[in-house]
Amino acid sequence: MADTINQFLGLDVGSWFGYVVTSLIHCALLLQVVAVGALVFIWMERKIAGRIQDRLGPTRVGGRFGWLQTLADGLKLITKEDLIPADADRMLFKLAPYVAFMASFSAFLALPFADGWVGQHVNTAVFFVLAVLGLEVFGVILAGYSSGSKWSLFGAIREAAQVVSYEVPLGLCVVVPVFLCGTMNLVTIANKQAGLFTNWLVFHDPFTFCTFWVYFTCATASVNRAPFDLAEAESELVAGFHTEYSGLRWSFFFMAEYGSMFLVSGLATLLFFGGWHGPIPLFGPQMLDWAYAPGGADWALSGYLANLAGCTNFILKAVVGVIFMIWIRWTFPRLRIDQVITTCLKYCVPIAAVCFLGALVWEAMDIPSPNNLNLMSGQPSSTVREHWVLPQKPPATDEKTTPPAESGKPVAMKQSLRPANATLANHRPGQPEPLTQGGDQ
Amino acid sequence: MIFPLLSTITVSHYLAVGAVMFVTGVLCMATKRNALGILMGIELVLNGANINFIAFGSPYLRSESLGLDGQLIALFVIVLAAAEAAVALAIALNFYNNHSTIDVDRADELKG
Amino acid sequence: MMLLAAFPLYDFLFMLFAIMACGFAVGVLFSTNIVRMAFYLVISLGSTAGLFFLAGAEFVGAMQLMIYVGGTMVLLIFGVMLTAQERFISLQASGRDWILGLIAGSALLLLLLNAAFSVPKWTADRPTDTLAVDQSKTATPLGLALAGVRADKLGADEKLQPGMSGYLLPFVIVSIHLLIVLIGAAYMARTKRKQVVTNPEPTGGSAD
Numbered sequence A: 001m002a003d004t005i006n007q008f009l010g011l012d013v014g015s016w017f018g019y020v021v022t023s024l025i026h027c028a029l030l031l032q033v034v035a036v037g038a039l040v041f042i043w044m045e046r047k048i049a050g051r052i053q054d055r056l057g058p059t060r061v062g063g064r065f066g067w068l069q070t071l072a073d074g075l076k077l078i079t080k081e082d083l084i085p086a087d088a089d090r091m092l093f094k095l096a097p098y099v100a101f102m103a104s105f106s107a108f109l110a111l112p113f114a115d116g117w118v119g120q121h122v123n124t125a126v127f128f129v130l131a132v133l134g135l136e137v138f139g140v141i142l143a144g145y146s147s148g149s150k151w152s153l154f155g156a157i158r159e160a161a162q163v164v165s166y167e168v169p170l171g172l173c174v175v176v177p178v179f180l181c182g183t184m185n186l187v188t189i190a191n192k193q194a195g196l197f198t199n200w201l202v203f204h205d206p207f208t209f210c211t212f213w214v215y216f217t218c219a220t221a222s223v224n225r226a227p228f229d230l231a232e233a234e235s236e237l238v239a240g241f242h243t244e245y246s247g248l249r250w251s252f253f254f255m256a257e258y259g260s261m262f263l264v265s266g267l268a269t270l271l272f273f274g275g276w277h278g279p280i281p282l283f284g285p286q287m288l289d290w291a292y293a294p295g296g297a298d299w300a301l302s303g304y305l306a307n308l309a310g311c312t313n314f315i316l317k318a319v320v321g322v323i324f325m326i327w328i329r330w331t332f333p334r335l336r337i338d339q340v341i342t343t344c345l346k347y348c349v350p351i352a353a354v355c356f357l358g359a360l361v362w363e364a365m366d367i368p369s370p371n372n373l374n375l376m377s378g379q380p381s382s383t384v385r386e387h388w389v390l391p392q393k394p395p396a397t398d399e400k401t402t403p404p405a406e407s408g409k410p411v412a413m414k415q416s417l418r419p420a421n422a423t424l425a426n427h428r429p430g431q432p433e434p435l436t437q438g439g440d441q
Numbered sequence B: 001m002i003f004p005l006l007s008t009i010t011v012s013h014y015l016a017v018g019a020v021m022f023v024t025g026v027l028c029m030a031t032k033r034n035a036l037g038i039l040m041g042i043e044l045v046l047n048g049a050n051i052n053f054i055a056f057g058s059p060y061l062r063s064e065s066l067g068l069d070g071q072l073i074a075l076f077v078i079v080l081a082a083a084e085a086a087v088a089l090a091i092a093l094n095f096y097n098n099h100s101t102i103d104v105d106r107a108d109e110l111k112g
Numbered sequence C: 001m002m003l004l005a006a007f008p009l010y011d012f013l014f015m016l017f018a019i020m021a022c023g024f025a026v027g028v029l030f031s032t033n034i035v036r037m038a039f040y041l042v043i044s045l046g047s048t049a050g051l052f053f054l055a056g057a058e059f060v061g062a063m064q065l066m067i068y069v070g071g072t073m074v075l076l077i078f079g080v081m082l083t084a085q086e087r088f089i090s091l092q093a094s095g096r097d098w099i100l101g102l103i104a105g106s107a108l109l110l111l112l113l114n115a116a117f118s119v120p121k122w123t124a125d126r127p128t129d130t131l132a133v134d135q136s137k138t139a140t141p142l143g144l145a146l147a148g149v150r151a152d153k154l155g156a157d158e159k160l161q162p163g164m165s166g167y168l169l170p171f172v173i174v175s176i177h178l179l180i181v182l183i184g185a186a187y188m189a190r191t192k193r194k195q196v197v198t199n200p201e202p203t204g205g206s207a208d
Helices: A002-009 A016-052 A069-078 A090-110 A125-133 A136-146 A150-181 A186-191 A206-222 A248-272 A299-329 A337-364 B011-031 B035-056 B068-099 C009-030 C034-054 C058-083 C095-118 C139-147 C168-188
Strands: none
Touching: A016 A069, A016 A090, A016 A248, A016 A299, A069 A248, A090 A125, A090 A136, A090 A248, A090 C034, A125 A150, A125 A186, A125 A248, A125 C058, A136 A150, A136 A248, A136 C034, A136 C058, A150 A186, A150 A206, A150 A248, A150 A337, A150 C058, A186 A248, A206 A248, A206 A299, A206 A337, A248 A299, B011 B035, B011 C009, B011 C034, B011 C095, B035 B068, B035 C009, B035 C034, B035 C058, B068 C058, B068 C139, B068 C168, C009 C034, C034 C058, C058 C139, C139 C168
């Protein structure tokens, strides 16, 4: 996209202007996702909570279903008085909501919505998302400390302990799809699950299936949703770390929370449920052969439409994950802090470790899995390895040769078990991965 | 002195940033009375050193860069810094629990 | 517009991150409030991660964010919260310490800056102007190097040369080191229960 803008304005390719405009457009789009997403999720939560509790939920604002209730709430929040407690550290108090929101939003930069539709192609995307999600705890601690009240500080310290503890099993669970696919690139991981839904990593082996449930539990704890939401426990700590926040500052925290919920659900979709690939490949190469002929005249538009359908698919799956979190919130009672930490250290970590070992052994011993059937995926069935495996020669030479020095050394991976595949992590088989900076769209 | 700012960014600029962080860390260690402030100085020093390693290992800045070695050493430094921060914090908390103060000027029981 | 087109984006981003990192580091130095010092340090370390990303070390940058900022700094802030009573939030060193420190610090800074800019090989221009992103895909080579296989030196001679070794031994040593440190730190920082003393002891030691 950057190059298109540059060409449109008559500047050289590689000039900075196209990149800046592209990044601004990407940021604006992602900001819409987070903000509008929060709007929709809050409405959904109230409706679902109502139905679970045998009542209707909001029904007045915006017609029969109360679509615009959240908008009305937002307007009300904006017009509230901006209170800062006298004991508060003013600068940190004002800064804390933005830090929390920034951490939640920055992780969206590396989250792909469709094939190639990602804010920035980060090769270590999984790691980056996890790292940035862990920064949200700073907003919470700052909010709790700078409010100048004991309840806020307690809530903040509890939540920080919880989030930091749950990063460990979360990381363990996330590593399972990473080593099953051989890359941390989220686009690659999702593309490896193309085809029929048996290709999805959640059905790869029973350990991966179990890993998904542990991941979901840890993700729910990581974003402080019930039953792990004692940091905002309305019945205990008034409102925890955001007790003293009112109006727009409070709504930033909630945008951060719902944004994080969508983010971890999206991550679960990408890692376990095939991302934007549907259960049946309606837009795959088998069904829509003509859409995948690169260089064809009408390829761009049909490829774009296929990606649009994929993006819709991805958003739907992530929203299902969010609905599941909402459902859990209104069904289970809240856990105490010692129960939360017990769940993490005594249950989630051992189960995650066992699943990790199990999936590793399953994969290393080549035990058959539904992935091996490779139904309708249009890709060769082999492990994806990165570009570096091959010697760094110019592309003129044959790319399929393994480096000569490798045959004598004990290679620490099972490269020898599977055919070395030169066509790696890409969505259009047979083409090298795009090397331009900034991500093309 | 203004010339480095006008030229393109080279390894020297990264080294300059590393130097500033290093010296700031050393000054922090020298002038803070709070034990945790001294710990922050240590973190700054280690980060300055890391910037140096990464700059020398960057393929963008020099064609004969250290390559992976620079990044690996920086990785080990990060891990060891985290470990050392944990121990230093445990010591500081112990000191606080025993003396009810975090002021390092009060840590003079062995004096004289 | 043509002049703007020659704007060096890399240099601008470097300056942005560098000024943030150094500026907030100096903020740590001159701030008096311990909580604000911790916060400034967090931003400074985050900007350093940005510098790492700019230099092509993607994995190390992400690790800096996750471990340093997300782990070590959270630990530090916990420590600050636990010890942040009113009288300890703003502890000031005496003026004499500051003067001595500034003299020594500025001397060291001048020496280091002089050294940084005086080696001609280090001030030579960057090799390329179009930066290929695939050179920053370092996660897998790093992982393999930690397992003992130097993937980037596979094309070199079979003879053992400097810079060819894997990093398996340091990796294992660091893992054991981390284990020991975690056990030690957890033991040292544990809650000590005060023992109920029935007979009054002359030394009055109650904590252990």
